[in-house]
Amino acid sequence: AMEKSYVSTFLLLIVISCALAKDVGKKDTKETTAKPKLPQTLSRGWGDQLIWTQTYEEALFRAKHSNKPLMIIHHLEDCPHSQALKKAFAEHKDIQKLAEKFILLNLVYETTDKNLAPDGQYVPRILFIDPSLTVRADITGRYSNRLYAYEPSDISLLHSNMQKAMKFLKTEL
Amino acid sequence: AMEKSYVSTFLLLIVISCALAKDVGKKDTKETTAKPKLPQTLSRGWGDQLIWTQTYEEALFRAKHSNKPLMIIHHLEDCPHSQALKKAFAEHKDIQKLAEKFILLNLVYETTDKNLAPDGQYVPRILFIDPSLTVRADITGRYSNRLYAYEPSDISLLHSNMQKAMKFLKTEL
Numbered sequence: 001a002m003e004k005s006y007v008s009t010f011l012l013l014i015v016i017s018c019a020l021a022k023d024v025g026k027k028d029t030k031e032t033t034a035k036p037k038l039p040q041t042l043s044r045g046w047g048d049q050l051i052w053t054q055t056y057e058e059a060l061f062r063a064k065h066s067n068k069p070l071m072i073i074h075h076l077e078d079c080p081h082s083q084a085l086k087k088a089f090a091e092h093k094d095i096q097k098l099a100e101k102f103i104l105l106n107l108v109y110e111t112t113d114k115n116l117a118p119d120g121q122y123v124p125r126i127l128f129i130d131p132s133l134t135v136r137a138d139i140t141g142r143y144s145n146r147l148y149a150y151e152p153s154d155i156s157l158l159h160s161n162m163q164k165a166m167k168f169l170k171t172e173l
Numbered sequence: 174a175m176e177k178s179y180v181s182t183f184l185l186l187i188v189i190s191c192a193l194a195k196d197v198g199k200k201d202t203k204e205t206t207a208k209p210k211l212p213q214t215l216s217r218g219w220g221d222q223l224i225w226t227q228t229y230e231e232a233l234f235r236a237k238h239s240n241k242p243l244m245i246i247h248h249l250e251d252c253p254h255s256q257a258l259k260k261a262f263a264e265h266k267d268i269q270k271l272a273e274k275f276i277l278l279n280l281v282y283e284t285t286d287k288n289l290a291p292d293g294q295y296v297p298r299i300l301f302i303d304p305s306l307t308v309r310a311d312i313t314g315r316y317s318n319r320l321y322a323y324e325p326s327d328i329s330l331l332h333s334n335m336q337k338a339m340k341f342l343k344t345e346l
Contacts, residue, residue: 035224036224038221038222038223038224039214039215039216039221039222040214040215040216040224040225041212041213041214041215042212042213042214042215042227043212043213048211048212049211049212050211051208051209051211051213052213054215054227054228054280054281054282055227055228055229055280055282055284056228057282057283057284057285058281058282061282107227107228108227108231109227109228109230109231109234110230111228111230112230
């Protein structure tokens with residue numbers, strides 16, 4: 001009986017759309033089939049000098065035990081909006097400095113936790129989680145139809161949202 | 174109400190023990206607090222020229238859609254048995270070559286899927302998953318108390334187990 005432990009139930013249907021993207025069709029399809037640059041990095045270009053967690057489980061564990069907020073960036077390598085935001089994020093010195101105070105995770109595959117998609121699955125999408133492991137659904141960007149999306153021009157708002165995330169929901173000792 | 178979506182239920186108690194390790198206490202505690210070498214790689218030294226998936230969700234998706242078996246290595250950076258197995262794995266040319274035919278994932282944090290711990294959580298522990306998303310609990314190492322553990326001296330058995338995993342449970346077109 002043990003030989004057949006199906007894990008299919010664990011695999012949810014994964015639907016990802018590139019937020020605000022009208023020009024995805026333009027991309028050369030070669031890009032998606034190209035092999036990644038080796039060795040692959042956990043930062044994926046969002047900040048090579050920062051420490052990134054690998055998985056959601058690791059990130060939750062570290063946020064809870066280090067009492068740091070968790071910042072989760074959902075993105076896709078071949079989404080031009082994700083790429084543009086990544087460039088702005090990586091080049092913004094204050095963001096890179098403030099990011100050191102966070103547990104960081106960037107994901108190109110969705111997790112099975114629906115709490116990470118309060119208004120659906122799309123990229124780019126940035127969510128903050130309090131060290132109490134509460135999703136900070138109150139920390140949003142400028143777009144009412146995609147609350148957790150940011151464009152490169154929103155980079156200052158993202159920075160101030162990171163400052164907001166540093167003020168925890170519960171300040172207990 | 175949306176502001177408070179607790180994710181704590183998603184975070185299971187994570188218990189990891191270093192299999193067969195009698196000398197963990199000897200390690201300098203500095204090692205566990207040391208910052209990782211930047212930028213961090215997905216391979217973590219198990220084969221820098223191989224393509225590694227980042228998360229379990231990604232690995233399941235790719236195994237299913239590429240019709241390749243999935244190989245999951247649970248390990249810890251400061252577990253001497255994991256380190257020794259990693260060295261043997263990375264230096265074994267036939268294993269590195271055969272590994273190209275697998276979807277590969279190495280994890281230092283446990284997932285929440287109990288199917289990945291048929292006889293408990295320990296490291297190092299290597300499991301194979303069929304493209305049909307069935308855990309190959311029949312592919313085991315030499316140790317009856319920890320069926321999925323391997324020592325460096327078992328590297329040939331690991332190689333032949335990889336060959337076994339290439340023969341799928343269901344060969345449907």
